Amino acid sequence: MKFSLNRELLLKPLLLVSGAVERKSTLPILGNILFDISGQSLTLTATDLELEMVSYAEINNEGTDGKITIPARKLLDICKSLPDSATITFSTEGESVMLASGRSRYSLSTLAASDFPNIEEWKGDVEFKLMKSELLRLIESTHFSMANQDVRYYLNGMSIECEGNEIRSVATDGHRLAICKIVNESLALPARQVIVPRKGILEIIRLLNPVDEEVQVFLGSNHVRIVDTEFSFTSKLVDGRFPDYRRVLPRNGDKVFETNKDQLKQVLSRASILSNEKFKGVRLNFSNSLLKITANNPEQEQAEEELEINFPYDDLEIGFNVSYVLDVLNAVKDEEVKFTLADANSSVVIEGANSGEALYVVMPMRL
Numbered sequence: 001m002k003f004s005l006n007r008e009l010l011l012k013p014l015l016l017v018s019g020a021v022e023r024k025s026t027l028p029i030l031g032n033i034l035f036d037i038s039g040q041s042l043t044l045t046a047t048d049l050e051l052e053m054v055s056y057a058e059i060n061n062e063g064t065d066g067k068i069t070i071p072a073r074k075l076l077d078i079c080k081s082l083p084d085s086a087t088i089t090f091s092t093e094g095e096s097v098m099l100a101s102g103r104s105r106y107s108l109s110t111l112a113a114s115d116f117p118n119i120e121e122w123k124g125d126v127e128f129k130l131m132k133s134e135l136l137r138l139i140e141s142t143h144f145s146m147a148n149q150d151v152r153y154y155l156n157g158m159s160i161e162c163e164g165n166e167i168r169s170v171a172t173d174g175h176r177l178a179i180c181k182i183v184n185e186s187l188a189l190p191a192r193q194v195i196v197p198r199k200g201i202l203e204i205i206r207l208l209n210p211v212d213e214e215v216q217v218f219l220g221s222n223h224v225r226i227v228d229t230e231f232s233f234t235s236k237l238v239d240g241r242f243p244d245y246r247r248v249l250p251r252n253g254d255k256v257f258e259t260n261k262d263q264l265k266q267v268l269s270r271a272s273i274l275s276n277e278k279f280k281g282v283r284l285n286f287s288n289s290l291l292k293i294t295a296n297n298p299e300q301e302q303a304e305e306e307l308e309i310n311f312p313y314d315d316l317e318i319g320f321n322v323s324y325v326l327d328v329l330n331a332v333k334d335e336e337v338k339f340t341l342a343d344a345n346s347s348v349v350i351e352g353a354n355s356g357e358a359l360y361v362v363m364p365m366r367l
Contacts, residue, residue: 001066001090003059009059010057014033014072019051021046021048021073029117030047032111045116049117050199051199052233087101126189131212132214133212136210138167138169139158141178142178142331145171145176146201153238155174155243157201158196165184168180175324179245196224255286255311257341263307274296284317286309288311288312289308290306293306293307318348328350333358334352334354334355336352337350
């Protein structure tokens with residue numbers, strides 16, 4: 001087996017698939033990438049048994065077709081350190097693969113391609129096409145609300161739902177909830193809900209660019225797959241029931257106030273500097289024309305910020321984890337942000353003042 005290609009043509013697919021390589025695996029072969037040579041095309045595959053990434057490159061094939069597995073981290077480091085215009089020639093010798101480029105020579109040990117795990121072939125029973133920019137917006141608008149290593153394992157991921165012409169993403173860690181929906185008139189989808197694990201969601205964010213190019217999405221009973229011209233990404237799904245979030249959406253909010261998102265973000269960021277590092281609590285005092293934000297910590301230090309607002313209701317005092325509110329403000333695309341409140345013990349609903357695409361719920365804190 002012998003083939004060559006330009007470093008640039010190899011580096012991009014290598015970087016794409018490297019996200020699925022298992023870092024600390026008990027199975028050595030999961031630290032390798034499968035190279036499948038067929039004619040003038042090369043297919044690279046990496047997996048950690050939960051995710052599978054496939055990418056492609058054109059090669060100059062000077063030998064026979066075949067498959068080998070090469071250590072991912074070492075190969076990537078070698079490729080990164082070679083000059084931009086370098087041509088790399090691969091050739092197999094027994095249990096090793098030789099890399100040659102200019103005066104550089106490397107010998108890497110390989111593992112049998114027949115031992116490389118393959119996510120079984122399956123057909124998605126729901127499939128649709130979306131712009132990459134839309135899919136990225138859907139996921140980026142909610143991903144920060146996913147739980148991380150929660151014992152309620154079904155929260156350590158994102159619920160992707162489709163029905164009719166709507167696709168929704170929902171994430172919650174039990175303290176906050178994020179929902180984003182996209183309406184696409186060209187879709188007519190059956191009702192379906194899947195939970196994509198946290199690692200898969202973060203990998204999708206890494207893979208997608210906010211461009212108006214279509215990408216295919218397949219939902220199956222155990223897997224989700226995203227197919228692009230440059231890659232194919234597959235992730236196992238979380239087996240579990242996502243909570244019925246509609247039941248926890250606050251319905252009793254009768255106090256609405258709007259303010260400039262960036263202004264509010266700045267005052268909250270400053271106040272958070274002196275909040276308790278563990279609980280990140282800030283107190284918000286609403287009066288007719290003023291929002292007073294205070295934070296303090298166990299060292300008896302205190303921050304106080306004021307913001308002019310229009311709040312034609314009774315005075316209200318409520319506490320929040322400031323990190324949760326800042327995460328929402330960073331995700332909202334509108335310049336103005338709208339808060340819907342009820343009382344000191346009720347969750348607040350936050351959304352962009354103009355677009356109804358995303359909705360956020362944050363539970364209050366007792367301070």
